[in-house]
Amino acid sequence: MRAAYVERHGPAASIRYGELPVPAYGPTDVLVAVEAVVVDPVDTFVRSGAFRTPTPFPFVIGRDLVGTVAARGNGAPGFALGDAVWANSLGHGGRQGSFAEYAVVAADRLYHLPEGVDPVQAVAVAHPAATAFLGLFRHARLRLGETVFVGGGAGNVGSAAIRLAAVAGARVLASARERDFERCRRTGATVVVDYRDPDGTERLRSAAPGGVDVYWDTSGHHELDAAAAVVARGGRIVLSAGRQARPVLPVGPLYTRDVTLVGFTMSNAAVHDLAAAAVVINRRLADGTLGACIAGELPLSEAAEAHRRIEHGELAGTRLILRP
Ligand SMILES: NC(=O)c1ccc[n+]([C@@H]2O[C@H](COP(=O)([O-])OP(=O)(O)OC[C@H]3O[C@@H](n4cnc5c(N)ncnc54)[C@H](OP(=O)(O)O)[C@@H]3O)[C@@H](O)[C@H]2O)c1
Incomplete structure (x- = not known):
């Protein structure tokens, strides 16, 4: 072959x-x-x-x-x-x-x-959508009604994370370049800020005065001071990219508000977790709410x-x- x-x-x-x-x-x-x-x-x-x-x-x-x-x-x-x-x-x-x-x-x-699903769309979303699913639901333990911030919201993982979080009933805030704001809104974000905007953190704070329950910068740019300023008490910050990143960790603002940092990589995912993600991906591909x-x-x-x-x-x- x-x-x-x-x-x-x-x-x-x-x-x-x-x-x-x-x-x-x-x-x-x-x-x-x-x-x-x-x-x-x-x-x-x-x-x-x-x-x-x-x-x-x-x-x-x-x-x-x-x-x-x-x-x-x-x-x-x-x-x-x-x-x-x-x-x-x-x-x-x-x-x-x-x-x-x-x-x-x-x-x-x-x-x-699933019958009727475009094979190209399926293979295209499989990895980013499984990442989004496991990041949100397995590792960050996203619950119904919570608020999520997705950094890099126009990326492959970011788009899938916005979509899966929104479909699951979460309120979604995102960051992207201005040219990608519409894409983020289409996938389900209700508030989008420019990741280069110096007032971006302030904008997120005003949009979610109670803080975000899950803070996930899918792009791997870890500005943990900004994350600490935005994350809610009991919130979860997800780490899934940025192999070389060595950001400063703002210890005080995190531990005094019961914030958890949770990292993961798909390469370590258990077979049963991958299968759980596949069930949801198939359902969302079939109903047309997930695409690449x-x-x-x-x-x-x-x-x-x-x-x-x-x-x-x-x-x-x-x-x-x-x-x-
Ligand atoms: N842990 C895991 O298991 C796992 C699984 C899948 C992927 N990953 C990793 O996750 C990362 C993202 O993957 P992907 O496929 O989604 O990549 P992608 O499609 O290239 O998306 C990255 C997004 O991040 C945006 N971005 C760039 N700089 C940013 C910043 N400073 N703040 C916020 N957003 C910024 C980019 O926007 P612009 O176009 O405007 O630059 C782009 O939309 C990669 O590093 C990949 O290796 C990890």
């Missing part, structure tokens, strides 16, 4: 495109004929070695896929040949990735694509170019699809 893979950790240019054997599947695995994949920021961290995770070489890159069942083990009875399926947790933790004509997916990491902005499509042979584009920040708020 044709695949995009690396033989060691390295730059985007080290990605090769060529023949690899169709992978063997075990009794509880499904062999998926891949229809489309998408490039995620984390793919570049795994490829370069910046995020340390077991990577058997030659290592097929990529985390997400949508496709159809080509074969399955006897211990994967929930799937039948030809079923439309998606996955979003390949390519790390010793698992081979998705950027190939065929990929092996453990049955408990594979989800049916597609930047374009490339053939899988252009995987190195896809990594270059995402590393150069050319894909903010959009998703680049590749097809084998």
